[in-house]
Amino acid sequence: MPKKIRIAGRTSPLAIAQVREMMSLLPDVEYEFVPVESYGDKHKEISLLDNAMEDIFTRELDDAVLRGDADCAIHSAKDLPYPLRDKISIAAVTKSADATDSLVSRDGATLAELPEGAVVGLSSPLRREQIIAARPDINILSIRGNIQERIEYINRGDADAVIVASIAMKRLGLADRIAEILPFGTNPLQGCLAVTVRTDRPAVRKLFYPLDYRRFYGRVILMGAGPSAPDLLTLRAANILKIADIIFYDDLMDESVLDPYDCEKTYVGKRKNLHSVEQEKINEMLYLSAMDGKTVVRLKGGDPSVYGRSGEEAEYLARRLIPVEIVPGVTSALAAAADSGIPLTMREVSSGVRFAAGHGKDAFSGTPGRGTLVYYMAASVLPDLSAYLIGEGYPLKTPAAIVRNAGSVLEETSVTDIEGLRTAETSPPAIIIIGDTVSHALRQPKFLFTGLEISRYSVRLPGRMVHYPLIRTEEILVPPAIEINRYDAVIFTSKTAVRIFFRKYQIFGQKVFAIGPATAEELRRQGIGNAIVQSKHHSAALAEVIGEYGIERALYPCSEQSDNPLHRIPQVETVVLYRTSDRSQPKIELSKFEGIIFTSPSTVTSFKRLYGNFPENLLYYCIGPVTAGILAEYGIEQEIIIDVSEIP
Numbered sequence: 001m002p003k004k005i006r007i008a009g010r011t012s013p014l015a016i017a018q019v020r021e022m023m024s025l026l027p028d029v030e031y032e033f034v035p036v037e038s039y040g041d042k043h044k045e046i047s048l049l050d051n052a053m054e055d056i057f058t059r060e061l062d063d064a065v066l067r068g069d070a071d072c073a074i075h076s077a078k079d080l081p082y083p084l085r086d087k088i089s090i091a092a093v094t095k096s097a098d099a100t101d102s103l104v105s106r107d108g109a110t111l112a113e114l115p116e117g118a119v120v121g122l123s124s125p126l127r128r129e130q131i132i133a134a135r136p137d138i139n140i141l142s143i144r145g146n147i148q149e150r151i152e153y154i155n156r157g158d159a160d161a162v163i164v165a166s167i168a169m170k171r172l173g174l175a176d177r178i179a180e181i182l183p184f185g186t187n188p189l190q191g192c193l194a195v196t197v198r199t200d201r202p203a204v205r206k207l208f209y210p211l212d213y214r215r216f217y218g219r220v221i222l223m224g225a226g227p228s229a230p231d232l233l234t235l236r237a238a239n240i241l242k243i244a245d246i247i248f249y250d251d252l253m254d255e256s257v258l259d260p261y262d263c264e265k266t267y268v269g270k271r272k273n274l275h276s277v278e279q280e281k282i283n284e285m286l287y288l289s290a291m292d293g294k295t296v297v298r299l300k301g302g303d304p305s306v307y308g309r310s311g312e313e314a315e316y317l318a319r320r321l322i323p324v325e326i327v328p329g330v331t332s333a334l335a336a337a338a339d340s341g342i343p344l345t346m347r348e349v350s351s352g353v354r355f356a357a358g359h360g361k362d363a364f365s366g367t368p369g370r371g372t373l374v375y376y377m378a379a380s381v382l383p384d385l386s387a388y389l390i391g392e393g394y395p396l397k398t399p400a401a402i403v404r405n406a407g408s409v410l411e412e413t414s415v416t417d418i419e420g421l422r423t424a425e426t427s428p429p430a431i432i433i434i435g436d437t438v439s440h441a442l443r444q445p446k447f448l449f450t451g452l453e454i455s456r457y458s459v460r461l462p463g464r465m466v467h468y469p470l471i472r473t474e475e476i477l478v479p480p481a482i483e484i485n486r487y488d489a490v491i492f493t494s495k496t497a498v499r500i501f502f503r504k505y506q507i508f509g510q511k512v513f514a515i516g517p518a519t520a521e522e523l524r525r526q527g528i529g530n531a532i533v534q535s536k537h538h539s540a541a542l543a544e545v546i547g548e549y550g551i552e553r554a555l556y557p558c559s560e561q562s563d564n565p566l567h568r569i570p571q572v573e574t575v576v577l578y579r580t581s582d583r584s585q586p587k588i589e590l591s592k593f594e595g596i597i598f599t600s601p602s603t604v605t606s607f608k609r610l611y612g613n614f615p616e617n618l619l620y621y622c623i624g625p626v627t628a629g630i631l632a633e634y635g636i637e638q639e640i641i642i643d644v645s646e647i648p
C-alpha cells in the first residue's frame with residue numbers, strides 16, 4: 001500500500017469538491033488527486049436525453065484504476081454502470097446528503113411562475129417527463145456540462161431555467177441561486193458518492209469501509225413458495241421466512257403457507273382483471289423497505305425465475321445497490337409432473353424439456369423441437385396452442401395433458417392430444433404438458449387421507465395418498481393443574497396428547513400405557529422407552545390390561561372429543577388437553593378416489609358437515625371401532641367399511 005493513496009476523479013470543480021468532501025471524513029488518510037477526463041466530459045455534444053452509454057462518466061476513471069494509475073476512483077453513485085466492470089468493486093457508497101433537484105431560473109421564478117412556453121434546460125429523461133406532466137406548455141432543451149456551464153444557458157438567454165441537483169449547488173456554494181426545490185422523485189442514488197477500486201485490492205477496500213453506508217441497507221430475497229402446498233416450500237425458504245421483517249406475496253394458492261410467520265405481510269398480487277399493483281410500484285416498495293434496513297422477502301408462487309419476474313426485480317434492486325438473493329421454489333411444471341405421474345424426460349422417449357408461455361407478446365414462439373413441451377399461462381388459449389403446434393408440423397395424435405391446480409388437493413389431470421386441445425376446456429392455473437412421455441404417466445389408485453399430517457402413512461393402502469386434513473387441533477390455552485403424584489399410571493391414545501402433555505408436565509416413575517405404534521414412537525421421542533404398548537386400536541383391550549397391572553388411579557390426557565371405553569373405567573381420570581375442530585377445506589371431486597381414510601370420529605363428522613353425505617361407490621377405511629361406529633351411525637353399510645385395526 002503506497003503511503004499516499006491516489007484518487008481518480010473527474011476534472012470539474014464539482015468533482016474536485018466531491019473528493020475533498022469525502023476525504024474530509026477520513027482525515028488520517030493522505031491522498032493525491034489524479035484528474036481524469038471522462039468520455040462524457042470530452043463530448044459535451046452528446047445528449048443525455050437519448051440513450052447515452054451507461055458508463056459515459058466513469059469508464060476512463062475505472063480504466064485508470066484497472067491500469068494502476070490510481071488506487072481508487074470517486075464517482076457520483078448514480079453514474080455507475082450496471083453491471084460494474086469486471087474486476088471493479090464498490091468499496092463504499094455514502095449516505096445521500098440531499099437527493100432533490102432544484103430549479104435555477106432567471107429572476108428566481110418558480111416552475112409555476114415561468115412564463116407560458118418558457119424553455120427549461122435539463123438532461124434526464126425522467127425529469128423531462130415530470131416537467132411536461134406538470135407544465136405541458138414548457139419547451140425542453142437538452143443541456144450538458146458542469147453546473148457553471150448549465151447556469152450559463154440562462155445567462156446567455158438560451159434557457160429561462162435549468163434543472164440541477166440541489167446537492168451540487170450546495171457543494172459549490174451556490175445555494176442562494178436555487179429558485180425552488182422540485183417536488184419530484186429523483187434517482188435514488190442522487191447525492192451519494194461511490195468509491196470504486198480493483199476487486200483484488202482488499203486493503204484499499206478496507207480503507208473506505210467506515211464510509212460505506214450500505215451496511216445499514218437491508219436485503220431483498222426473491223423467493224419461490226412452490227405451487228403453494230405448504231409442504232412444498234423448501235427448508236431454506238422456511239428458514240429465511242423466519243427472519244423476514246416483511247413479506248410481499250403474490251397470488252399464492254394457499255395463503256396458509258404464511259400463517260407460521262408473524263412479520264408484516266403485504267399482498268401485491270396481480271389477479272388478472274382484478275386489483276393490481278403495478279410492477280414499478282412493487283419494485284419501489286421492495287427498494288424502500290430494504291433501504292429501511294429490513295430483510296425483505298418477495299414471495300412468488302412456484303419458482304421466481306420461471307415467469308416470476310425475478311430478472312426485472314433483481315436488476316432494479318441491484319442498480320440501486322441493494323443486495324439481492326434468489327431462493328428457488330418448486331415450479332408448477334414440476335408439481336404438475338409429479339401429480340400427474342408424467343415423466344418430463346424419459347430414456348428413449350424424450351431427452352429434454354422446454355418451458356414456454358401461452359401468454360404474452362411472443363407466446364408459443366420458438367418452442368418446437370424434440371422433447372417434452374411444457375406450457376405455462378395457456379389455460380385460456382388451448383385452441384390457439386393446438387393450431388400453433390399443428391402448424392409447426394406436430395402429429396395430431398401427440399399426447400397432451402392438462403394439469404390444473406398442481407400441488408394442491410384440487411389437482412385434476414386430463415389427458416388428450418394436440419388435436420383434442422382445440423376443444424378441451426380448463427381454467428387457470430394449469431400446466432399443459434405435450435409429448436410422448438404423457439403416455440407413460442404413472443397410473444395408480446388415489447386415496448383421500450383426512451387425518452392430521454402427522455399420521456400420513458399410518459394406514460398402508462396400495463396407491464397414492466392425497467392429504468386432505470379435515471380437522472385441526474387446538475390446545476386448551478390454560479391447561480389444568482395436575483398433581484401427577486396422585487396417579488400411578490398415565491395413558492396415551494394419540495401422538496398429539498403425548499406432545500402436548502410433555503410440553504407442560506413431567507412424570508415421576510408412573511407406568512405409561514400407549515395405544516398404537518405411532519403413539520409409542522412419539523413417547524420414545526419424548527424419552528419414554530418403556531411404555532406398555534397395546535398395538536390394537538382398542539381402548540377396550542387396554543382397559544383390561546390396566547386391570548391386570550393392578551393400577552389404582554390412571555391419568556388419561558386426551559382431546560375434548562375423546563369418547564371410548566377408557567372413559568368408563570372407574571380408575572381412569574380424564575384431563576382434556578386439546579380439542580379438534582373442523583378445518584375449512586374446499587370441496588373436491590371425489591369420483592377420482594377409490595377410498596377415504598378416517599383416522600378419528602372427528603374426521604367423519606367434519607366430512608359429513610362439508611359434503612352432507614357419503615358417496616356409495618367408495619370404500620371407507622378407519623382406525624378403530626369408535627370411528628367405525630360413527631361411520632355406521634351415518635348410515636354407511638358395513639360392507640364398505642374396513643376397520644384396518646381389526647385385520648392383522
Ligand code: SAH
Nearest residue numbers: 302303307331332376377405406429430431
Ligand atoms: N413462477 C411460477 C409461474 C408463474 S406464471 C412457477 O414457477 O410456477 C403463472 C402460471 O403458472 C399459470 O398460468 C400456470 O400455467 C402456472 N401455475 C401456477 N401455479 C399452478 C398450479 N398450482 N397448477 C398448475 N399450473 C400452475
